[in-house]
Amino acid sequence: MNENFSAPLPERPLLGLLTTGGTIAGAGNTPAQTIDYQAGVWDATDLLAAVPGLTAMARFRSEAVAAIDSKDITEALWRKLAARAQSLLDDPAVTGVLITHGTDTLEETAYFLSLTLTGEKPVILTGAMRPATALSADGPANLWNAARLALSPKARGRGVLVTMNDEIFTAATVTKRASYRRNAFTAERGGPAGFIAGETIRFFHPAAPGALSFALPKAPLPPVVILYGYAGDDGALVRAALHTGAKGIVYAGPGMGSLPVPVEKELLAARAKGVAVVRASRLTDGLILSPGSPAPQNADAAASPKEEAAFIASGSLSPVKARILLQCALAQETPLAALPQIFCQASSLS
Numbered sequence: 001m002n003e004n005f006s007a008p009l010p011e012r013p014l015l016g017l018l019t020t021g022g023t024i025a026g027a028g029n030t031p032a033q034t035i036d037y038q039a040g041v042w043d044a045t046d047l048l049a050a051v052p053g054l055t056a057m058a059r060f061r062s063e064a065v066a067a068i069d070s071k072d073i074t075e076a077l078w079r080k081l082a083a084r085a086q087s088l089l090d091d092p093a094v095t096g097v098l099i100t101h102g103t104d105t106l107e108e109t110a111y112f113l114s115l116t117l118t119g120e121k122p123v124i125l126t127g128a129m130r131p132a133t134a135l136s137a138d139g140p141a142n143l144w145n146a147a148r149l150a151l152s153p154k155a156r157g158r159g160v161l162v163t164m165n166d167e168i169f170t171a172a173t174v175t176k177r178a179s180y181r182r183n184a185f186t187a188e189r190g191g192p193a194g195f196i197a198g199e200t201i202r203f204f205h206p207a208a209p210g211a212l213s214f215a216l217p218k219a220p221l222p223p224v225v226i227l228y229g230y231a232g233d234d235g236a237l238v239r240a241a242l243h244t245g246a247k248g249i250v251y252a253g254p255g256m257g258s259l260p261v262p263v264e265k266e267l268l269a270a271r272a273k274g275v276a277v278v279r280a281s282r283l284t285d286g287l288i289l290s291p292g293s294p295a296p297q298n299a300d301a302a303a304s305p306k307e308e309a310a311f312i313a314s315g316s317l318s319p320v321k322a323r324i325l326l327q328c329a330l331a332q333e334t335p336l337a338a339l340p341q342i343f344c345q346a347s348s349l350s
Contacts, residue, residue, distance in 0.1 A: 011059075012056070012057065012058050012059045013058050013059070013095040013151055014058065014059045014060075014061060014093050014094050014095060015058045015059070015060055015061070015094065015095055015096055015097065015098055015147060015150055015151070016060075016061050016062075016063075016085070016088035016089075016091075016094050016096070016097040016098065017044055017047075017048075017060045017061065017062040017063070017097075017098045017099075017100070018062075018063055018065050018081060018084055018085060018088075018097065018098070018099045018100070019043065019044050019047065019062065019063070019064050019065065019066075019067070019099075019100045020040075020064075020065050020066040020067070020068065020070070020073070020077070020081065020099065020100060020101050020102070020109075021039050021040025021066055021067040021068040021069065021070070021100075021101075021102060022039055022040060022068075022069065022070050022100060022101050022102025022103065022106075022127050022128070023037075023039055023102055023103060023127060023128045023129060023130065023131055023139070024042075024047065024100050024101075024102075024126070024127045024128035024132065024139035024142065024143070025039065025040050025041055025042040025043070025046070025047060025067070025100065025132060025139075026038060026039045026040065026041060026042075026128075026131030026132060026133070027041035027042065027131055027132060027133045028131050028133050028134065030133075031133060031134060031135040032134075032135065033131070033133070033134065034130045034131065034134050034136070034180075035180070037131040037133070037134075039068065039069040039070075039102055039131075040066070040067035040068050040069065040102075041067075041132075042132050043064060043067075044060070044062035044063075044064065045062075046132070047100065047132070047139070047143060048060060048062075050132060050137075050139070050140050050143075051140045051143050051144050053144075054143070054144060054147060057147060057148070057151070058095075058147060058151060061088070061094070063084060065077065065080060065081050065084055066081075068102070069102055069104070070101055070102025070103065070104045070105045070106060070109075070127075071102070071104050071105065073102075073105045073108070073109060075220060075221045075327075076220070078109060078112045078113075079216065079217060079218075081099070081109070081113070082112070082113055082116045082117060082216050083216060085097050085099065085113065085117055085123060086116075086117055086118070086119075086216065089117065089118075089119045089121050089123070090119070094121070095121065095122075095150065095151060096121050096122035096123065096124065096150030096151065096155070097121065097122070097123045097124070097150065098124050098125075098126070098143070098146050098147060098150055099113075099123065099124070099125045099126075100125075100126060100127060100139075100143065101125050101126070101127050102127055103127045103128070103129060103164075103176055103184065103185075104176070106125055106127050106162065106174075106176065107162070107171075107174050107175050107176060107318075107320070107321070108320050108321070108324060109125065110125045110160050110162050110171035110174060111160075111171045111172060111320075111321045111324050111325075112324050112328070113125075113160045113171065114159050114160040114170075114171035114172065114211070115212060115213065115214050115324065115325065115328050116213070116214055116215070116216045116217075116328065117159075117160065118213060120156050120157045121156065122149065122150045122152070122155035122156060122158070122161065123150075123159075123160045123161070124146040124147075124149050124150045124155070124160075124161050124162070124163060125146075125160065125161070125162045125163075125171075126142040126143060126145070126146040126162065126163050126164060127139070127142065127164065128142055129164075129180065129181065129182045129184050130182065136182075138165065138182050141166075142163065142164055142165070145163050145166065145196045146163050148196065148201065149161065149163055149168065149196065149201060152201050154201055154202075154203060155201075157207045158170070158193075158203070158207045159171060159207075159211050161193070162174045162185065163196065164184070164185040165182055165183045165184075165185065166195055166196050166197065167185070167192040167194075167195050167196075168192055168193050168194035168195060168196065168201075168203070169185060169186075169187050169192055169193055170187070170193050172317070172321065172346070173187035173188070173189060173190060173193075173316075174186075174187055175187065175188060175284070175318060177284070188284050188285040189285060189287075189316055191204075192204070193205065212325075212342070212345055212346055214328040214329070214331070214332060215332065217328070217331040219331070221327040221328070221330075221331055222247040222248065222327055222330040222331055223244070223245055223246050223247055223248075224246060224247060224248035224249070224250065224276075224323045224326050224327050224330070225241045225244075225246045225248075225249055225250070225323075226249075226250045226251075226252060226280075226319045226320065226323050227241065227249060227250070227251050227252065228252050228282055228319075229251060229252055229253035229254050229257075229258070229259070229260070229263070229282055230254075232260075233260045233262070233263050234260075234262045234263075235260075235262040235263045235265060235266035235267075238251075238263060238266035238267055238270060239266060241270075242270055242273070242275065246275065247275060247276065247330055248275060248276040248277070248278070248323075248326045248327070248330060249267065249270060249275060249276070249277050249278070250278040250280050250314070250319050250322045250323045250326065251263065251267060251277065251278070251279055251280065252280045252281060252282040252319040253279065253280070253281065253282060254281075254282055254283075255281065255283070255286075256281060256286070256287070256288060256289070257279035257280055257281045257286070257288045257313075257314070259279070267310070267311065268310055271310045271311065274336070276312065276326055276330065276336055276339055277310065277311045277312065278311065278312045278313075278314050278322050278323075278326055278343070279311045279312065279313055279314060280314035280317070280318070280319040280322050281314070281319075282319070284318075286314075286318075287315070287316055288313040288314045288315060289313055289315075290313045290315065290340060290343075290344055312326075312339050312340050312343050313340065313343060313344075313347075314343060314347070315343055315344065315346065315347025316347045317343070317346060317347060322343070325342070325343065325346050326339070329342050
């Protein structure tokens with residue numbers, strides 16, 4: 001006797017989807033409008049509906065954390081986003097977490113999350129350079145790739161990742177380099193961590209062990225400012241930062257984080273008052289070495305002994321990421337003397 005029956009289909013994996021707005025959820029008046037649109041108009045239902053086959057690949061548990069242009073992201077929203085992401089990661093039923101985000105500050109949010117989230121499950125950020133209503137919208141392909149990456153065992157244990165334009169980046173190295181092109185994201189030192197081509201997901205290197213981790217701050221982060229170095233800087237902005245209550249200063253100087261004499265004087269005074277000072281570079285491929293590290297050939301200027309003794313070297317971190325790392329460390333009341341080692345570790349992992 002023959003019996004015809006259908007085997008039950010395996011249950012689709014469950015992904016968390018946290019939306020924050022941005023261009024990927026943006027809307028314009030016409031399909032040709034790729035600038036001057038409104039960010040954060042579409043919700044999760046709209047985003048999923050725009051990607052055929054996505055809901056056949058996985059189930060989604062979605063939540064709108066914000067609906068903003070990412071230029072308006074705040075540290076309070078970072079903490080809220082991290083708490084919601086961690087809650088999803090702690091759920092055994094959830095395979096991974098997707099976060100849609102505006103591109104202007106995507107690299108900052110990704111880095112904050114990389115420092116404060118725990119677990120082996122993938123956390124993937126993505127966005128778009130053109131709004132959802134544009135004829136050439138890139139959001140659907142980016143969201144599709146983000147979902148596939150979150151479901152891939154290859155992404156486990158790699159911390160927070162960013163995927164844009166078929167490329168994969170680590171949170172520590174990703175940066176936005178262009179204001180309008182679809183291939184706007186890069187990693188200046190070492191390039192992308194991997195790529196997505198058709199059904200292929202490939203990473204170029206094994207996952208780096210021992211990533212830095214900080215407890216998610218429950219209170220507002222300590223105020224840290226970034227000052228951009230320029231010819232003729234007289235140090236007045238350093239004094240202004242102290243007047244407004246800054247607990248830390250990241251000085252993005254020219255070249256290897258060079259400090260004009262008046263600025264160095266003011267930063268040394270700030271350090272003497274217990275303010276953490278980080279020397280960074282305003283260059284997109286800047287590198288600030290720790291004391292005792294060999295200087296690269298053809299360097300324009302090296303730090304003076306006073307600078308090396310007093311200031312923290314940002315290593316390979318950009319000024320915005322150096323600021324976030326300093327805030328997370330200060331939030332845990334890390335002694336100033338321990339900060340250089342934290343930055344050395346962060347730079348070696350980036």
